[in-house]
Amino acid sequence: MKRLTSIGEFAAFQNRLSAARSPHIPTLVIPAGACGQASGANELIRAAKREIGHRQLEGRIRLRVTGCHGFCEMEPSVLVEPDRTFYPRVKPGAMARIVEATASGQVLGDLLFTDPATGVRVQKQDDVPFFRGQTRTLLSHMETTDPLRIESYVANGGYSAAIKVVERRDPRWVVNEVKASGLRGRGGAGFPTGLKWERLAQQRDGKGKFLVCNADEGDPGAYMDRSVLEGNPHSIIEGMIIGAYATGADTGIIYVRNEYPLAVKHLSIALAQARELGLVGRSILGTNFSFEIDLVKGAGAFVCGEETALIRSIEGKMGEPRQRPPFPIERGIDGKPTAINNVETWANIPLILRNGAEAFARTGTPGNSGTKIFSLVGKIRNTGLVEVTMGAAIQSIIHDIGGGPSGKARIKAVQTGGPSGGCIPAERFDLPIDYDSLAKAGSIMGSGGMIVMDENTCMVDIAKYFMSFLKDESCGKCFPCRKGTQRMHEILEDISKGQGTREQLELLEELAGAVKDTTMCGLGQTAPNPVLSTLHYFRREYLDHIERKRCPAGVCRDLISFSIGETCDGCHACVQVCPEGAIAGKKKQRHVIDPVKCVKCGACQSVCKSEAVFVA
Amino acid sequence: MVNLTINGLRVSVEQGATLLEATRFLGFPIPTLCHMDGLSPYGACRLCVVEIGQGPGTRLVSSCTYPAEEGLQVRTASSRVLRARRMVLELLLASCPQSKTIQDLASAHGVRRQRFRQEHEDCILCGLCVRMCSEQMMAGAIGFRNRGEGRSIGTPFDAKSEVCRLCGGCQYVCPACQLRCTYTEPDKAICGGCANLSAPCVEKERFDDMMCYLNPCVACEIRKD
Numbered sequence: 001m002k003r004l005t006s007i008g009e010f011a012a013f014q015n016r017l018s019a020a021r022s023p024h025i026p027t028l029v030i031p032a033g034a035c036g037q038a039s040g041a042n043e044l045i046r047a048a049k050r051e052i053g054h055r056q057l058e059g060r061i062r063l064r065v066t067g068c069h070g071f072c073e074m075e076p077s078v079l080v081e082p083d084r085t086f087y088p089r090v091k092p093g094a095m096a097r098i099v100e101a102t103a104s105g106q107v108l109g110d111l112l113f114t115d116p117a118t119g120v121r122v123q124k125q126d127d128v129p130f131f132r133g134q135t136r137t138l139l140s141h142m143e144t145t146d147p148l149r150i151e152s153y154v155a156n157g158g159y160s161a162a163i164k165v166v167e168r169r170d171p172r173w174v175v176n177e178v179k180a181s182g183l184r185g186r187g188g189a190g191f192p193t194g195l196k197w198e199r200l201a202q203q204r205d206g207k208g209k210f211l212v213c214n215a216d217e218g219d220p221g222a223y224m225d226r227s228v229l230e231g232n233p234h235s236i237i238e239g240m241i242i243g244a245y246a247t248g249a250d251t252g253i254i255y256v257r258n259e260y261p262l263a264v265k266h267l268s269i270a271l272a273q274a275r276e277l278g279l280v281g282r283s284i285l286g287t288n289f290s291f292e293i294d295l296v297k298g299a300g301a302f303v304c305g306e307e308t309a310l311i312r313s314i315e316g317k318m319g320e321p322r323q324r325p326p327f328p329i330e331r332g333i334d335g336k337p338t339a340i341n342n343v344e345t346w347a348n349i350p351l352i353l354r355n356g357a358e359a360f361a362r363t364g365t366p367g368n369s370g371t372k373i374f375s376l377v378g379k380i381r382n383t384g385l386v387e388v389t390m391g392a393a394i395q396s397i398i399h400d401i402g403g404g405p406s407g408k409a410r411i412k413a414v415q416t417g418g419p420s421g422g423c424i425p426a427e428r429f430d431l432p433i434d435y436d437s438l439a440k441a442g443s444i445m446g447s448g449g450m451i452v453m454d455e456n457t458c459m460v461d462i463a464k465y466f467m468s469f470l471k472d473e474s475c476g477k478c479f480p481c482r483k484g485t486q487r488m489h490e491i492l493e494d495i496s497k498g499q500g501t502r503e504q505l506e507l508l509e510e511l512a513g514a515v516k517d518t519t520m521c522g523l524g525q526t527a528p529n530p531v532l533s534t535l536h537y538f539r540r541e542y543l544d545h546i547e548r549k550r551c552p553a554g555v556c557r558d559l560i561s562f563s564i565g566e567t568c569d570g571c572h573a574c575v576q577v578c579p580e581g582a583i584a585g586k587k588k589q590r591h592v593i594d595p596v597k598c599v600k601c602g603a604c605q606s607v608c609k610s611e612a613v614f615v616a
Numbered sequence: 617m618v619n620l621t622i623n624g625l626r627v628s629v630e631q632g633a634t635l636l637e638a639t640r641f642l643g644f645p646i647p648t649l650c651h652m653d654g655l656s657p658y659g660a661c662r663l664c665v666v667e668i669g670q671g672p673g674t675r676l677v678s679s680c681t682y683p684a685e686e687g688l689q690v691r692t693a694s695s696r697v698l699r700a701r702r703m704v705l706e707l708l709l710a711s712c713p714q715s716k717t718i719q720d721l722a723s724a725h726g727v728r729r730q731r732f733r734q735e736h737e738d739c740i741l742c743g744l745c746v747r748m749c750s751e752q753m754m755a756g757a758i759g760f761r762n763r764g765e766g767r768s769i770g771t772p773f774d775a776k777s778e779v780c781r782l783c784g785g786c787q788y789v790c791p792a793c794q795l796r797c798t799y800t801e802p803d804k805a806i807c808g809g810c811a812n813l814s815a816p817c818v819e820k821e822r823f824d825d826m827m828c829y830l831n832p833c834v835a836c837e838i839r840k841d
Binding site: 301303318319320322323325326470471472473474475476477478479480482483484485486487490503504507510511514517518519520 | 657658659660661662665675676677678681682683685696699700703704707708710711731732733740741742743759760762763764765766767
């Protein structure tokens with residue numbers, strides 16, 4: 001790659017790449033993010049390459065390996081452009097047929113997606129219910145961009161927003177555009193990005209300023225940032241270049257957790273390519289604007305997602321939050337002004353500058369503009385990444401896009417915002433998803449995790465899980481956070497064992513309130529949310545555990561027992577899987593579980609075909 | 617100067633002063649465990665919380681770390697503050713019941729029971745010893761390790777520190793083990809539990825009494841004159 005030394009050269013480079021795109025040539029798009037690779041995308045890619053080479057179809061069929069498209073449930077999948085045919089759960093053996101059919105312009109009806117509601121086969125990806133309900137402004141770029149090739153990003157209009165900004169030579173205009181777009185921080189707190197940038201731009205002490213991309217995504221069950229980092233790393237780099245021009249920052253840092261090896265790899269490659277092309281570094285495209293971006297790898301502490309802890313971690317110190325004020329915008333990394341934005345916020349910046357602030361502000365609701373990616377996981381049929389406009393009802397995400405519950409049990413609640421968030425019960429699924437409505441309901445928007453729970457999920461157990469996560473991940477500096485999460489976990493454990501008392505329940509509530517009040521950082525202040533929100537909406541379940549010594553969801557092992565009912569046909573399947581040899585019975589006769597030997601692992605229930613194993 | 621209101625009284629303090637300094641200047645009592653004049657503020661024990669702001673948007677902050685701001689409304693003993701402090705003390709008492717300092721604080725705040733399962737820990741991880749070691753003794757022999765439940769204080773890799781001068785400053789400032797460090801029976805005097813360090817005078821040939829804080833030392837009973 002030749003270093004580009006002027007804006008004119010970049011424009012010529014982009015025009016050349018765009019002209020060579022030839023969108024009419026059939027292209028097999030295979031999503032291979034970390035999730036896709038885990039479900040077998042690499043084998044598909046190998047098979048596709050082999051078949052194309054074998055049939056000498058090079059030039060007539062193209063192959064594009066991209067990041068995750070979002071429909072994790074149906075991966076590995078293949079998308080055929082330009083007619084956007086969608087083949088879900090493709091086996092490597094079927095690749096030959098797909099290649100052949102694509103070459104001759106046919107569609108393989110038997111491999112298409114079947115709508116579970118109607119039983120009709122759907123050809124185009126955009127007609128699949130999961131995709132139909134979404135507004136994919138960020139995720140659609142995952143389909144068109146090969147994350148390992150900067151040419152692919154540039155050909156699709158990439159970096160043109162950054163060039164537009166540099167060419168215009170008006171940092172204040174950029175800040176005003178971002179302000180006008182109404183973009184709010186996607187990390188969870190929802191602070192207006194434009195305002196943050198304006199404050200950073202106002203800091204003038206000549207020591208240098210920092211921009212940080214917070215890619216330390218740590219919420220259990222949330223992976224939207226990972227997919228953007230893996231699938232479209234250049235959009236983050238471009239966003240940061242624009243931010244640097246607007247605020248006068250000279251150094252950018254992408255703080256990415258080391259548990260995302262593919263994201264680290266793609267980011268490093270993207271940074272090297274952007275540097276080689278002259279888009280990052282000293283005198284970008286021959287102008288007097290310089291901006292360097294470094295990659296810092298996080299060592300896996302959840303608390304380092306908190307901005308002051310993140311700053312200390314970047315400085316090479318222990319990841320511990322500190323008192324704000326002074327805010328990072330005044331005193332951040334090495335005491336220099338620092339603005340920290342989330343991955344998704346940065347990815348939105350190029351789109352705002354490319355399409356105009358007005359277009360962005362039009363989507364969503366006033367005060368909550370744009371789209372938001374959620375990772376929809378748990379007891380839901382269509383797990384995956386979902387991008388919707390702000391203000392969409394929870395109902396529409398869960399039932400229309402998510403396709404309802406994965407099993408037979410009714411959906412009971414959804415947990416948003418990770419360990420800092422809360423549970424929202426099914427009765428309140430009419431709530432629009434925006435920062436303020438979720439906060440009012442006792443949860444938070446958070447970075448976008450959405451864990452769906454059905455009636456087989458015990459809310460005491462959920463609260464206990466999050467407390468056990470937080471007692472390990474609290475930095476331990478504030479005494480009430482460190483000890484409070486341990487004590488809350490202790491009480492919840494007592495309750496789930498049937499040893500809880502009403503007094504303990506009161507104590508739990510009192511303690512949760514005190515931890516919320518007295519701790520220093522966002523982690524501690526939101527740590528009691530899982531307890532408080534489940535107590536608020538599902539107090540009945542807590543009381544069942546305490547007074548009736550029963551777990552209504554059949555989860556808490558000390559309060560349940562397994563038994564075999566009359567429908568047992570004596571198939572012996574459960575006898576074979578029982579690790580303790582607790583099941584006895586002759587073939588074709590009803591079996592019996594010995595409650596003394598039974599360890600309540602549930603293996604018998606999972607293999608029983610006649611649904612004869614009951615939990616009570 | 618910064619003007620603020622504390623418990624209804626207007627006060628002017630110097631720029632950069634903390635709320636704790638401002639309230640103590642006015643004479644309002646605020647309990648602390650992790651604060652000591654001469655050491656940098658840390659904000660770990662959260663006993664010194666005060667309520668700031670007005671109307672529905674009030675919140676609790678640790679007065680030892682929060683800087684005085686122009687026009688700030690501070691309440692040092694509102695019911696919300698006292699409730700929070702009592703809960704923190706109850707948690708402290710449940711973990712470190714043998715500390716005289718914690719017992720006295722609990723008693724002064726009317727905490728007469730604790731409802732959690734009793735533990736017997738030594739260290740409350742207030743970090744006074746760590747700051748004493750690095751900021752006053754210029755040694756930096758001990759530091760925090762790990763996080764959450766596993767957090768502890770000690771030397772790197774638990775090996776005998778080469779920069780420790782065995783001054784005993786860490787033990788001198790420890791609020792949790794005072795009772796045992798001033799014990800009257802010499803053979804029981806040094807618990808060694810605080811800061812996971814061995815006692816200052818155990819290895820006498822390496823002992824640098826120039827910087828010893830304990831005078832007379834409760835362990836070796838050497839008096840410097």
